[in-house]
Amino acid sequence: xxxxxxxxxxxxxxxxxxxxxxxxxxxxxxxxxxxxxxxxxxxxxxxxxxxxxxxxxxxxxxxxxxxxxxxxxxxxxxxxxxxxxxxxxxxxxxxxxxxxxxxxxxxxxxxxxxxxxxxxxxxxxxxxxxxxxxxxxxxxxxxxxxxxxxxxxxxxxxxxxxxxxxxxxxxxxxxxxxxxxxxxxxxxxxxxxxxxxxxxxxxxxxxxxxxxxxxx
Amino acid sequence: xxxxxxxxxxxxxxxxxxxxxxxxxxxxxxxxxxxxxxxxxxxxxxxxxxxxxxxxxxxxxxxxxxxxxxxxxxxxxxxxxxxxxxxxxxxxxxxxxxxxxxxxxxxxxxxxxxxxxxxxxxxxxxxxxxxxxxxxxxxxxxxxxxxxxxxxxxxxxxxxxxxxxxxxxxxxxxxxxxxxxxxxxxxxxxxxxxxxxxxxxxxxxxxxxxxxxxxx
DNA sequence: AAACTTACTGCATAAACGGGTAGTTTGGGT
DNA sequence: ACCCAAACTACCCGTTTATGCAGTAAGTTT
Numbered sequence: 001x002x003x004x005x006x007x008x009x010x011x012x013x014x015x016x017x018x019x020x021x022x023x024x025x026x027x028x029x030x031x032x033x034x035x036x037x038x039x040x041x042x043x044x045x046x047x048x049x050x051x052x053x054x055x056x057x058x059x060x061x062x063x064x065x066x067x068x069x070x071x072x073x074x075x076x077x078x079x080x081x082x083x084x085x086x087x088x089x090x091x092x093x094x095x096x097x098x099x100x101x102x103x104x105x106x107x108x109x110x111x112x113x114x115x116x117x118x119x120x121x122x123x124x125x126x127x128x129x130x131x132x133x134x135x136x137x138x139x140x141x142x143x144x145x146x147x148x149x150x151x152x153x154x155x156x157x158x159x160x161x162x163x164x165x166x167x168x169x170x171x172x173x174x175x176x177x178x179x180x181x182x183x184x185x186x187x188x189x190x191x192x193x194x195x196x197x198x199x200x201x202x203x204x205x206x207x208x209x210x211x212x213x214x215x216x
Numbered sequence: 217x218x219x220x221x222x223x224x225x226x227x228x229x230x231x232x233x234x235x236x237x238x239x240x241x242x243x244x245x246x247x248x249x250x251x252x253x254x255x256x257x258x259x260x261x262x263x264x265x266x267x268x269x270x271x272x273x274x275x276x277x278x279x280x281x282x283x284x285x286x287x288x289x290x291x292x293x294x295x296x297x298x299x300x301x302x303x304x305x306x307x308x309x310x311x312x313x314x315x316x317x318x319x320x321x322x323x324x325x326x327x328x329x330x331x332x333x334x335x336x337x338x339x340x341x342x343x344x345x346x347x348x349x350x351x352x353x354x355x356x357x358x359x360x361x362x363x364x365x366x367x368x369x370x371x372x373x374x375x376x377x378x379x380x381x382x383x384x385x386x387x388x389x390x391x392x393x394x395x396x397x398x399x400x401x402x403x404x405x406x407x408x409x410x411x412x413x414x415x416x417x418x419x420x421x422x423x424x425x426x427x428x429x430x431x432x
Numbered sequence: 433a434a435a436c437t438t439a440c441t442g443c444a445t446a447a448a449c450g451g452g453t454a455g456t457t458t459g460g461g462t
Numbered sequence: 463a464c465c466c467a468a469a470c471t472a473c474c475c476g477t478t479t480a481t482g483c484a485g486t487a488a489g490t491t492t
Contacts, residue, residue, distance in 0.1 A: 099355055099358055099359060100358075100359055102359065104352065104355060105351075122348050125348070126348065126349065126352055127347075127348025127349065127351060127352055128346075128348060128351035128352040128354070128355045129348070129351070130351065131343075132338050132341070132342065132343025132344060132345070133342065133343065135321075135343060135344035135345070135346065135351065136320065136342055136343055136344040138344070138354065138355070138358065139315055139320060139344045139354070141358070142315055142316075142354065142357070142358055143315060143316060143318065158439095166419050167419060167420070167423035168420060168423070169415055169416055169417045169419060169420025169423075171417075171477090171478065171479095172478070172479075173477095173478085181439095181440075181441090182440075182441055182442080183441095184440075184441045184442055184443085185439080185440050185441065187441095187479090187480085187481085188439080188440065188441080189439090189440090190479090190480085191480085191481075194480085194481095199385055200385060200480075200481095201385045201387075201418075201448090201479080201480080202417075202418065202419040202478095202479075202480095203382050203383060203385060203418040203419045203421075203422045204383070204384060204385025205419075206419045206422050206423045207383035207384070207385075207422045207423075207426060207432070210423060210426045210427070211426070211432065216423070216427065374469090387447090387448065387449090388448070388449075389447095389448085397469095397470070397471085398470075398471055398472080399471095400470075400471050400472055400473085401469075401470050401471065403449090403450085403451090403471095404469075404470065404471080405469090405470095406449090406450085407450080407451075410450080410451095416450070416451090417449080417450080417478090418448095418449075418450095433492105434491105434492090435490100435491080435492080436489100436490075436491070436492095437488100437489080437490070437491090438487100438488085438489080438490095439486105439487090439488085439489100440485100440486080440487085440488105441484100441485080441486075441487105442483105442484080442485080442486100443482105443483090443484085443485105444481100444482090444483090445480100445481090445482095446479100446480090446481095447478105447479080447480080447481100448477105448478080448479065448480085449476105449477080449478065449479080450475100450476095450477080450478090451474105451475095451476095451477105452473105452474085452475095453472100453473090453474090454471100454472080454473090455470105455471080455472075455473105456469100456470075456471070456472095457468100457469085457470075457471095458467100458468080458469080458470095459466105459467095459468085459469105460465105460466085460467085460468100461464100461465085461466085461467105462463105462464090462465090
């Protein structure tokens, strides 16, 4: 039934036993093919893959360059590559770093083989496979970094656009030109913005606006 | 085998057919029990649940109060409640809103019943069930909002402290007083900051600093 | 029609800012 | 002792802001 081309998978994993297991698992399963298996990032880069991989499994704790750092490297080198982190512990900061660098999933090594294969496919098909604990941690991080904190008075769309300009360092004069209005109108709006945000300067307004997620 | 107490589940879902299906599914499955089933948030609040639910399935698009808004309400009323969003479309902003408000998962209605039951259990056990597309969207959002984006030149601790003051709207003069230095020294530092950040104004510096997560 | 809001414009002025140039002081290195 | 880089101080000057006061035109409300 599997007439589709197999998913080209590669690993970077320092533990030899695990690496062997993975190679066997992938090599022995229909629909998957192993195009590389290395004990370190450096080796992978030096020797190269036998074919451009679709999915890369990256261990976090590696001798030499860490997996969490290598994510960016690989994803820049192979833009269509999906990278899955594979590690023993669910460390908050490593998860964070990996995801920010562009990893698309994060699995624990205790993941059973069937689930692992499924996750590789899921990653290849645009999903973001994670173990439940990790998914929850990601959400927590997310909730922490992104809390709306409503303002008492809402800014108009116009005011928000102006605020964005200010955040970019635009002067009143330039903003006036962009909006095709007089500089005095800009002043007028700025005053309203300041009133609503209870601030008294551009920088304060910008910082408050960003914090309240009104802009950016 | 299921000697554990069943997972108390409730729904808010305006489509009557879907609601019936859910009630039947949950009611008819071992290990799950339905403690409420309402067509709107308002009804749920008015009538109350037959028991404090463990997991709540919330539709996004509801008549009256939207599910994405109700998340906070429910999670404040029942702090140990796990809330799963259940909807037809994966809308970026609704996902964002729901998660920020405290939802722990986000499923599409097309999710097959078996997977749905599994997700409820997963939510109850501290996981964060999401469909693959949604998981990927969450990661994307995450990458967008939290990108370190290294600066080419690092700011000194002193410069960072000054930058925080600027973000609060402090003037050069006041900053000088706080640091017990002359206003010219403040200027000196500001210039260095601007050079390092490649900006030309306070507001631009503040916005860049916040975005780069140098401050706040 | 009178009263009121909204968005906008104009002017004035003190204060704050940005950027150039230049001269101390200080604590390491070698 | 010498050099070097850093942190700091100083002055200048044109530009930009913050903010008060005042006025107009279009659209609502009553």
